[in-house]
Amino acid sequence: MNFLLDTSNGLTIGIAELGGRLDSQNSPTLQKVFNSWLQQTRFLVFDCSGLDFIDSSGLGAIVGCLRKTLEREGELKLAGLNAKVAMVFELTQAERLFSIFANTGDAVTSFSVVPDSKN
Amino acid sequence: MKTLLAIREREYEWVNQTFPSIHPLLLPICNKPFTEFLIDFAILAGSTEVRLLSDGPLAEVKEYCENGSRWGVQLSYATLQADDSLKDLLDKNRRFCGEDRIMIISGFCFINYDKQRGYASIMSQMPAGTCVSCPGGSIILAGNQETLSRNPPEIPLSLLPLDEIGSYFRISMETLENGSARYVLPGYGNEPECAIGRNVIISKTAEIIKPVSIGNNVQILSGAIIGPACIIGSNVIIDKESSVKKGVILDNTYIGEHLEVKGRIASGNMLIDPRSSASIAMEDPHLLSGIKAAGKSGTAGRKTVHAIAAAILITMQLIPFLLLFPLLKLQGRWCSGTTTCHADSSGKTFTLPTAEITGNSPAGSLAAAISLDRLPLLLRVIIGQLTIIGSSPIPASGETGDKPSAKSGYRPAVFSYAEAEDWPVNSSDAAIVERYYTIHSTPLNDIGLTMKALLNKLYEHNAA
Numbered sequence: 001m002n003f004l005l006d007t008s009n010g011l012t013i014g015i016a017e018l019g020g021r022l023d024s025q026n027s028p029t030l031q032k033v034f035n036s037w038l039q040q041t042r043f044l045v046f047d048c049s050g051l052d053f054i055d056s057s058g059l060g061a062i063v064g065c066l067r068k069t070l071e072r073e074g075e076l077k078l079a080g081l082n083a084k085v086a087m088v089f090e091l092t093q094a095e096r097l098f099s100i101f102a103n104t105g106d107a108v109t110s111f112s113v114v115p116d117s118k119n
Numbered sequence: 120m121k122t123l124l125a126i127r128e129r130e131y132e133w134v135n136q137t138f139p140s141i142h143p144l145l146l147p148i149c150n151k152p153f154t155e156f157l158i159d160f161a162i163l164a165g166s167t168e169v170r171l172l173s174d175g176p177l178a179e180v181k182e183y184c185e186n187g188s189r190w191g192v193q194l195s196y197a198t199l200q201a202d203d204s205l206k207d208l209l210d211k212n213r214r215f216c217g218e219d220r221i222m223i224i225s226g227f228c229f230i231n232y233d234k235q236r237g238y239a240s241i242m243s244q245m246p247a248g249t250c251v252s253c254p255g256g257s258i259i260l261a262g263n264q265e266t267l268s269r270n271p272p273e274i275p276l277s278l279l280p281l282d283e284i285g286s287y288f289r290i291s292m293e294t295l296e297n298g299s300a301r302y303v304l305p306g307y308g309n310e311p312e313c314a315i316g317r318n319v320i321i322s323k324t325a326e327i328i329k330p331v332s333i334g335n336n337v338q339i340l341s342g343a344i345i346g347p348a349c350i351i352g353s354n355v356i357i358d359k360e361s362s363v364k365k366g367v368i369l370d371n372t373y374i375g376e377h378l379e380v381k382g383r384i385a386s387g388n389m390l391i392d393p394r395s396s397a398s399i400a401m402e403d404p405h406l407l408s409g410i411k412a413a414g415k416s417g418t419a420g421r422k423t424v425h426a427i428a429a430a431i432l433i434t435m436q437l438i439p440f441l442l443l444f445p446l447l448k449l450q451g452r453w454c455s456g457t458t459t460c461h462a463d464s465s466g467k468t469f470t471l472p473t474a475e476i477t478g479n480s481p482a483g484s485l486a487a488a489i490s491l492d493r494l495p496l497l498l499r500v501i502i503g504q505l506t507i508i509g510s511s512p513i514p515a516s517g518e519t520g521d522k523p524s525a526k527s528g529y530r531p532a533v534f535s536y537a538e539a540e541d542w543p544v545n546s547s548d549a550a551i552v553e554r555y556y557t558i559h560s561t562p563l564n565d566i567g568l569t570m571k572a573l574l575n576k577l578y579e580h581n582a583a
Contacts, residue, residue, distance in 0.1 A: 023402070056403040083397030087390050091406065093379050 226256020
């Protein structure tokens, strides 16, 4: 899981690349590293373009990340979901919880409308 | 007229890849297998004999369609070569064709017909040649016109290729929305666009929005919303608070709680997007999973549990049997015999011992109340010929000598589920109860239901 900070639009936005499978095997890792990402910024994008598979554990981990972000009054957006992963979000109605963008660029740009940032 | 249905394996290969558990020729369209639509049309066009030709396996289709007597036609099967021309097909099936007019329906295509049109008359006036075609399929007539006509009429039908998941979804939805007047579709309903099969349980708080087609053995639990435009196959459970809109849920599928299936096809644990053809196999059984079809799973476990239960019952009945049997035999109240019954739905039979306790003596009433007449059958459970509870054995001859349907989940047993639920055992309604439990009952449930059947018999004889 690569993580980088993007400051191109004046905000510090953390972009995390999720790849391969996100299931019960590796979702605890995501939850663990997410805390360190959240200490660097409260505006985050999960780039899911490399994510091939997600199960309910993975979904639970992402929702857990969203909850932590909201507790810090931040935002977590998702980008680049492929058709398979999008179907899981749609099936479980988790898509209603997230702002989902076609690609990371669109997700980063969408943060610029935030009028007041603490980071 | 006679009909040749020629379908090549390469034409339906995509079905094998998308739905590995479904035979492509039995692919359900609005809960009706694909081949049935072709047979229906052949009959409407005036055919009395139909031959299905394919270069793929046909065993499952043969098991389902049998000899066509269900539709009142003679149905036969033969093979073809993938590159056979029309002439090759006619030559290879010369004996079947004889001197009759032949309609050749070729390709894996859906025939968009209307059952209310007089196709037999139209077809008889059509000259030989291609009547209608589409990419990948055609309907061709061979042989002379049966009725001479200067201006052959227009044929009110079209062919739609079933060449990918998107076309399958589109055709299924169109059939659901406009098909009740055009085709013979399965299910019952007291209003149009709503067909419901047998043994369907719908919670009071579930909502059904037309048009819908629901198969057999379906449970729709509380708060679920089905429709509009929804096809639910057979042996499906839609769990609490889930919704299915403009979707197809194929047979043997479980949809978990609080889910939304919208514009998708679900089959077992597969969720498919018909627009992009993307599919995902769910690994979480609480989200989406397959339901094992009756009679295909847990057979060994069930047999073991049933054999143990039978052994315990035999032990319990042995002493009363040793005391009462000689007495009843001497009084002439114990009549034993044999009967030949169907062993399964394949047509195999076996001979079962029968025992009947006649008259109204106290000993006879006691023996009947504790089901001593079933003791000879219990021994057959030990050797695995019968189950302890299941379907009433169907006699292989006489008035009820029909072979049980392959889909009925027939499992001959000492006690029937209908006896456990105190349904009239000889009523056709009992078949619904038996079908329900052959699908839903676990081996442990079976033990509880056996006890219930025993208690029902005890109560029945005490009351008498």
